Amino acid sequence: MPDTPALSLPRRLLAAGSHPDDNEELSLRKALLVLCTGLISIALALWQGIHGILEPHPQLLVPMLFQGLLGGNFLLYRHKGNFPPFCRTQFGLILLFPFLILWGHGDFIAAAGLLAWALVAPVGIMLCIGPRESLPWFGAYLCLAVLGAGAGLGGLQGATPPAITSASIVCLVADLVLVACVLYLLLHYGISTKGKTRERLREAHRQLHLEQEHSERLLLNILPAPIAARLKEQSGTIADGHPEVVVMFADIVNYTRIASDMPPKKVFELLNRIFCRFDELTEERGLERIKTIGDGYMVAGGLNAHPHEPHAAAASLAIAMQSTLRDPAITDGLELELRIGIASGPVVAGVVGRGKFIYDLWGDTVNLAYRLCTEGEPSAIQCDGHMFERLRNT
Secondary structure (H helix, E strand, C coil), X not given: CCCCHHHHHHHHHHCCCCCCCCCHHHHHHHHHHHHHHHHHHHHHHHHHHHHHHHCCXXXXXXXXXXXXXXXXXXXXXXXXXXXXXXXXXXXXHHHHHHHHHHHHCCCHHHHCCHHHHHCHHHHHHHHHCCHHHHHHHXXXXXXXXXXXXXXXXXXXXXXXXXXXXXXXXXXXXHHHHHHHHHHHHHHHHHHHHHHHHHHHHHHHHHHXXXXXXXXXXXXXXXXXXXXXHHHHHCCCCCEEEEEEEEEEEEEECCHHHHHHHCCHHHHHHHHHHHHHHHHHHHHHCCCEEEEEECCEEEEEECCCCCCCCHHHHHHHHHHHHHHHCCCHHHHCCCCCCEEEEEEEEEXXXXXXXXXXXXXXXXXXXXXXXXXHHHCCCCCCEEECHHHHHHHCCC
């Protein structure tokens, strides 16, 4: 429902001095300070009206001056947008005003209730800046309360009625100050605890976000990105038919025999180094590594968001993989050879399993590529007729 002018004006005032880059907490603190200024101004107007009716000669000069200072400081804040100085000066005025009225009032007992007004300053600082920053302000409040009591005791011989004793003034101030201490300490403890809880939640959220990113990376190491996204959104079977997919199998010839005299750690370090290089070459061409089986390596193109010409990309990858095994820096000087088989055609692709799932392909195209690999000659790249027809003129 659109805002009416009567509703939108208070919202615009509460947003005074806010900046689009402010976080939610800072925006709330600014709104609280503006709201406090507005409420104090309204309460002060009511206070002036009540005293104007009940007192024959009310002292209204200081309240009027105070309202003017509050309003002028607010206008300056709207123009400059400098929150910390506005916050401190505004609450400084709120702290001093009640004591100025108290000291200038002839009847201390009648004006002693103003001590409660000054408590707004340390409480407001606590809400708008922080509990720790409010401690000096509460200390200043206590000092001013003691000075106010001293002024009341000094005025006993003047306008104060004879029935009022020094004990009455001390007890009245003590009551007000003790109540203020209880309220302040309760708020201080509550807000400090809330701040610590918020920090713990923020840290827990950060750790959760890191774990989520870690899990996301692990998931993407197992599944293609589109399949991983679908797996997170749905719990049913994920299986798709693809009319034209290039499937490639590569197998290191006699790797088990060659590695039989090598320490186990060395065997896996060498195989891992080779496959990591294969992964780089596969990613560069936009193809998808499906899985490794021992010293065999399976790649597919034409799935999900793979390149428009997966046949050429697969052929390029096969040639680059053969070149990789001729690099002594990768093979530790061993003479290794690859058999590679490539076939293209329809396949079914899907996720198998639940607790330990894997993304795999099925169909005659997969079987043909595997046979072309296992029955091929060492260092040869064999492909089916469909693949040959697609690449014969390139």
